[in-house]
Amino acid sequence: MNITTTGIKKKIILPPKKKGLIPDGADLSGLLDAAKGIAAEGGDGRQILFLAHGEVHEDENQPRRADNPGFSEESIAGLAETIYKYGVKTPISVRRREEGGYVINHGARRLRATKFAHSLAERAGDAEKMESLRRVPAIIDECYGKVDQFIENLQREALTPMETAVFIGELLASGMKKGEVAKAIGKSAAFVSQHSTLLNLPEPIANAFETGRVSDVTVVNELVKAYNDNPQHGSREGVAAWLAQTDEVTRGTVAQLREFVQINPGVLPVQEPAPRHVAVEEEVGRDKPHGSREAEKPFRPVLRVSVKSKEFVGEGTLDFRRRPGTAGSMWVKADGGTEITVAAKDISIVELIDG
16 A cells, blocks of 8 residues: 655745734724713714623523523633733624613623623722723614624624634744733633644645545644654554545544554554456456456455453454544444444454455
8 A cells, every 4th residue: 555645744824924913993992081981983983882881781682592602601701811901892782771771782792701801800900900891882773683683693704713823823923922822812822722733734634624624623633643643653644544535534533543543553544445447358267258347346444353341352343434432432343243332442453354
């Protein structure tokens, strides 16, 4: 078997460095008199009000549910960090409430994060920051209904992983450290590391990512780890061959792959099937006319394994296409037909056969 894919890496050329960390927009940082409730004029001519937290109420019937990932504690805390540093750059949209105060049209996450940032300033004893975060900038829009709320959430497109990676790459290229970038954008150090990995992927993983076969950034990073786990014993060739044949690339299947590569150095998890070809003309017995052609059956690799665990002792075949229930385990189809999950440490290779 010849694996032509090697350790060649694709490098992403970063665009020219941009000025500043925050995209251009309505800069509200100079409006510190907002704490007094004074109105200001936005870039589109509409009046911006600065409302106390208690004046603003979330819409109980908004399309975004309570269990939406955007409302998670981690997500709100990340946004709060950026608001603590830079303030609320985009005002929320509100409408008047019959009982008094205002109801949010859109911007519930910004309100929650502003409250969180205010609590951070309170714990830090930063009176000036507390005062600036005591109110949230808002624009009144009375012509805003359920359909508008739904469209606002539906049509909001997040940055792609690569767009995020390129921006992080620009900050790193400017001399910032990963920890500094993480604080600047309100994300974890792991988030920064995982996305920066996308800028320098090994060729087979880059191809899988660019063609959309793998879109989960965590899965991409796990593939890179598997690729580099044991290069002197063929981990890179193994990952390349696995990607060439595997249909389901998920966190579960990649965890299986990493476990296999670590436990069985030098053994490819799959083999490339032999190409289909037509046999040369030959006469074989009297039942085959002279000059007939016969296509050979392609080789379909199956790994026979031996299992010695508390639950099962015997032989069977590995199933790489099924996702295991727990990390560090693999699916085995026993010779008797039973399908079980077994810890990878309890599996040893017997032989590679044609399935």
